[in-house]
Amino acid sequence: MMRKLHHDDAVFDSVLELVILLNEDMEQGLGALGLTPSRAHLLWELRRRGPVAQQALAAALKITPRAVTGLVDALVASGLVTREPHPSDRRAALVTFTARGESLMVHMAHDHEAIAHALFGPMSKDELDAFAGALTDVTHRLRAHLATRG
Amino acid sequence: MMRKLHHDDAVFDSVLELVILLNEDMEQGLGALGLTPSRAHLLWELRRRGPVAQQALAAALKITPRAVTGLVDALVASGLVTREPHPSDRRAALVTFTARGESLMVHMAHDHEAIAHALFGPMSKDELDAFAGALTDVTHRLRAHLATRG
DNA sequence: TATTGTTATACTCTATAACTATA
């Protein structure tokens, strides 16, 4: 029992170490593209949803509309997105990729795939399936743990 | 080949999803203790090292000495640490836990163990070993990937 | 009235640069 607990803890610490390294890697990669994590996160959501109102981005990113204003301001200044008029609601602005923004997203998607391949490509199909299964279980238990408090 | 790449990508996305949930969980737990992630990180390092100069904390946390000043100011204001005179170097201050700080760290360590147990306790020894082995491999490859750019 | 996005203000974390006190 005592030995098992200790092992749990060691594996958890390994996960946290991986989290730290992943954050470092992402910050480096994004920095090389002239992006901050927050701005990249917004662009990633924008890519998934197509042109959307800032309202929707605020909900997706779980930040306030005010914070979205600041991020979009910065992305407009960088020439990656524009605010286009909403066809049916004159209060809203549709955040939309510029050509440069779209090609940057292609670049980001490439990087994403390359990292995934570098990390998981060497695993056998069985290893990968086992790992993915364990991840799913852990994620499920983490969601339950979060629900306990949130 | 195409199918394998897609699978790599899906597993990587699962890892990123877990990272996001872990961050949420930690921010919630720390917030309940009145701590920000940065302040908690500093306290965690302080616990590992015992009373140290801010210089050492700056190196451990990979932030500037100026940033450490701000974090320690906040922790002093919260009554969790004090700046004690260094026995042999009058320029330096030894950051030291108060009694309240120490008991908070006991609380944090408990939470840490509880989460580790909630996430990995249900795994069999074999599953856990396989998962830990895969984690080690992935972490190793990520380090190599980071070295490529850094 | 309710919603979209803004301006105004403030807090946290971080950085660089200049400075003080000590080594």
Place this chain on the structure above:
DNA sequence: TATAGTTATAGAGTATAACAATA
């Protein structure tokens, strides 16, 4: 000269609250 830590200043990200324009 070099080091430990600070003050001064700045930028990014976030929040709340009050407001404008529109629905």
